[in-house]
Structures are given as C-alpha cells and as structure tokens.
Amino acid sequence: MVRPPCCDKVGIKKGPWTPEEDIILVSYIQEHGPGNWRSVPTNTGLLRCSKSCRLRWTNYLRPGIKRGNFTPHEEGMIIHLQAMLGNRWAAIASYLPQRTDNDIKNYWNTHLKKKIKKFQTALDSHITSDSSPSHLISKSYGDIRNSYNCNHSSVLRLNQSCSTYASSTENISRLLEGWMRNSPKAGLKTGQENNNTQSTQTKAEQESCNIIAHDELESLLSFENLSSMSWEKSSSDSLPLESQLTPTDRLNSMAETKMRSDNNTPLTFLEKWLLDEATTGQVEELMSLSADPSSASMF
DNA sequence: AACGGACCCAACCGCGCTCTT
DNA sequence: AAAGAGCGCGGTTGGGTCCGT
Numbered sequence: 001m002v003r004p005p006c007c008d009k010v011g012i013k014k015g016p017w018t019p020e021e022d023i024i025l026v027s028y029i030q031e032h033g034p035g036n037w038r039s040v041p042t043n044t045g046l047l048r049c050s051k052s053c054r055l056r057w058t059n060y061l062r063p064g065i066k067r068g069n070f071t072p073h074e075e076g077m078i079i080h081l082q083a084m085l086g087n088r089w090a091a092i093a094s095y096l097p098q099r100t101d102n103d104i105k106n107y108w109n110t111h112l113k114k115k116i117k118k119f120q121t122a123l124d125s126h127i128t129s130d131s132s133p134s135h136l137i138s139k140s141y142g143d144i145r146n147s148y149n150c151n152h153s154s155v156l157r158l159n160q161s162c163s164t165y166a167s168s169t170e171n172i173s174r175l176l177e178g179w180m181r182n183s184p185k186a187g188l189k190t191g192q193e194n195n196n197t198q199s200t201q202t203k204a205e206q207e208s209c210n211i212i213a214h215d216e217l218e219s220l221l222s223f224e225n226l227s228s229m230s231w232e233k234s235s236s237d238s239l240p241l242e243s244q245l246t247p248t249d250r251l252n253s254m255a256e257t258k259m260r261s262d263n264n265t266p267l268t269f270l271e272k273w274l275l276d277e278a279t280t281g282q283v284e285e286l287m288s289l290s291a292d293p294s295s296a297s298m299f
Numbered sequence: 300a301a302c303g304g305a306c307c308c309a310a311c312c313g314c315g316c317t318c319t320t
Numbered sequence: 321a322a323a324g325a326g327c328g329c330g331g332t333t334g335g336g337t338c339c340g341t
Contacts, residue, residue, distance in 0.1 A: 016309070016335090038326065054327075055310065090329060105330075106308055 013047040017056050021046055025053055026061050034062075059102045066098035070107055078104055079112060 017025075028044045034057060037050035046053065059065075070078070074096060081092040089101035089108075096104065 014311075036326095051312095051327080052310075058328095059309075087330065101329075102309080109331095110307055 011047060012049050014052075017048075017060075021048070022056070022061060025056060029057060029061075055102075059100045062100075064098060065100060065103075067103070070099075070111075074099070075112065078108060079116070082108060082112075 024044050024046055025040070028040060032043075034054075037054040040046065040050055040053045041048055048056075077095060078092060081095055085091050087105075087108075089105040093099055093101040093104050
C-alpha cells in the first residue's frame with residue numbers, strides 16, 4: 001500500500017513549532033481532548049499535518065511530562081527494561097509515565113548506550129582478571145530493587161496528584177513566558193526554557209549526578225550480566241500485553257496487581273520486584289549508598 | 300574572538316498494525 | 321475479503337548549543 005506522506009502536502013509547514021502554534025494546539029486539545037488528530041489541523045487552522053500535531057502533543061505539550069535530568073532510578077529502570085524489552089520505547093515509557101518514549105529513546109541513544117558500552121569494555125577486562133564476589137552481586141541486586149521501589153512510589157504519587165488540564169495550563173503559562181520574552185529564537189528556546197524552569201541544577205550538579213548514575217549503572221550491570229538471565233524471559237513474556245496499556249491504565253493495573261499479590265495470586269517476577277514496597281524506607285539509604293564511591297564501586 | 304567537532308534533542312520519515320467501509 | 325484511512329512506534333536526521341583549541 002503506497003501512500004504519500006501526509007506531511008508532503010503543499011502548504012504543510014515543517015520544522016520547529018512556534019509558541020503561537022503550541023498555544024493554538026494546547027487550547028484546542030484542552031477544549032476537545034486529545035485524539036481525532038486528522039481534524040486538528042482543519043479545526044485549528046494550523047499548517048501542520050495531523051501526525052505532527054500528535055507528536056508535538058505527546059512528546060512535548062502533554063501535561064505531566066518531566067523533561068531532562070533523568071534520575072539514577074529512572075536510568076536503572078530504563079536500562080533494565082531495555083534489557084528485557086529491547087528497543088520498545090513505548091513499552092518502556094509506559095513504566096515511566098512522566099517520560100515520553102522519544103525522551104527515553106534519545107536518552108538511551110545519547111547517554112546510556114555509551115555508558116553501557118564503556119562499562120562493558122571495563123567488565124570484559126575485569127572478567128578476564130577476576131570474578132565478582134557473590135555478596136557484592138546480591139548487594140547490587142538489592143540496590144536495584146530499592147531503586148525501583150523508590151521510582152514506583154513516586155509514580156504512584158504522581159498518579160494521585162496529576163491533574164491533567166491543570167498541568168496543561170502550566171505548560172501554556174510556560175509557553176507564554178517564553179513567548180513574551182520575544183526572543184528571535186523564541187520557538188526554539190521554549191524547550192530549553194521548560195527545561196530550565198523545571199531544573200535548578202547547575203551543570204556541576206548534573207555532572208555529579210551523572211557520576212552517581214554511572215556508579216549505580218555499574219552495579220546494575222554487574223547484576224544484569226551475572227544474575228538476571230534466568231528470569232528475564234519469563235518476565236518479558238508477560239510484558240507485551242501490558243505494554244499496550246496507557247500509563248494510567250498501567251498504574252491502575254499495577255495497583256490491582258499489588259492487591260492480587262496480597263491475595264497470594266502469582267505475579268511475574270518483574271511485577272513482584274516493582275511492587276514490593278517492603279524496603280521502600282531504605283530509599284534514603286540507597287541514595288547515600290549511591291553517593292558513596294566506596295559502596296558503589298565493585299572493582 | 301573565531302572556528303570546528305561533538306553532543307543533544309525536537310521533529311520527521313517510513314513501516315506496520317488496527318479499524319472501518 | 322480487500323482496500324483505504326488513521327494512528328502508533330522505532331529509527332534517523334537537521335540544526336542548535338556546547339566546548340575545546
């Protein structure tokens with residue numbers, strides 16, 4: 001079936017979205033809700049194809065999106081889910097409701113892939129010289145679990161507090177803020193400003209965060225390489241179906257799953273892992289653990 | 300200050316799936 | 321059952337920014 005790309009039509013605009021376009025799109029979606037993308041350009045007068053509108057909404061304007069500054073916990077989740085699911089970014093993103101698949105994909109391609117490659121090289125050379133003591137492996141496993149528990153808790157909090165359109169208003173106000181500055185590059189700046197608004201971290205702080213993340217990554221991957229293979233398949237087998245759910249559906253599903261677990265109904269290993277909140281209180285301990293170079297380094 | 304390469308990310312492209320007619 | 325339309329997903333790219341020289 002050969003179809004001309006919708007964006008090839010004459011009069012369809014390409015390139016970066018302007019704040020004006022963003023406001024039009026957000027206003028329209030606030031009024032009519034997301035969906036029926038075909039009608040969006042027609043009804044709004046936007047010179048964009050439906051696909052472009054959908055992408056702009058889902059990857060940028062949608063409420064509740066967190067941009068930049070991936071936490072070590074998020075990194076851990078992405079790395080592990082990627083190992084289980086492969087490059088199924090939408091499925092991975094469904095476990096991180098605040099993140100878009102595009103964001104995760106970009107982060108993977110620009111940061112994590114390199115880190116893993118670098119680490120793999122180090123691991124290869126390490127394996128040839130020495131083997132990892134088992135107590136360190138199990139400690140590492142505990143770290144990852146805590147990491148997930150922390151993230152899961154925050155996800156649940158997000159779900160409880162997330163008010164879709166209130167948050168969208170916040171997006172618009174941020175857009176307007178950028179627009180009012182009337183910069184010649186306002187359209188391109190918006191994203192950066194959103195980033196900056198949400199993050200007060202300095203470059204140095206981000207760097208130090210990256211170091212922590214890398215330490216955690218190392219312990220994570222040591223587990224990945226040495227301990228996870230046996231359950232990987234059974235876990236992933238159950239995931240594709242779940243991945244079709246929206247983040248909200250998933251959270252509800254996870255809550256239900258937790259209830260099932262209370263009734264001793266079998267869970268997948270991943271579900272158990274994600275939902276076991278018995279050690280949630282150890283999150284702070286984990287954070288100090290992650291920041292402590294002596295505890296993070298296995299080598 | 301100027302330049303060039305590296306990096307990052309928003310946006311686009313193309314494929315495949317699902318739903319409708 | 322077949323064709324077309326709409327949508328979602330993953331891969332890729334263009335251009336802006338950062339950073340070292």
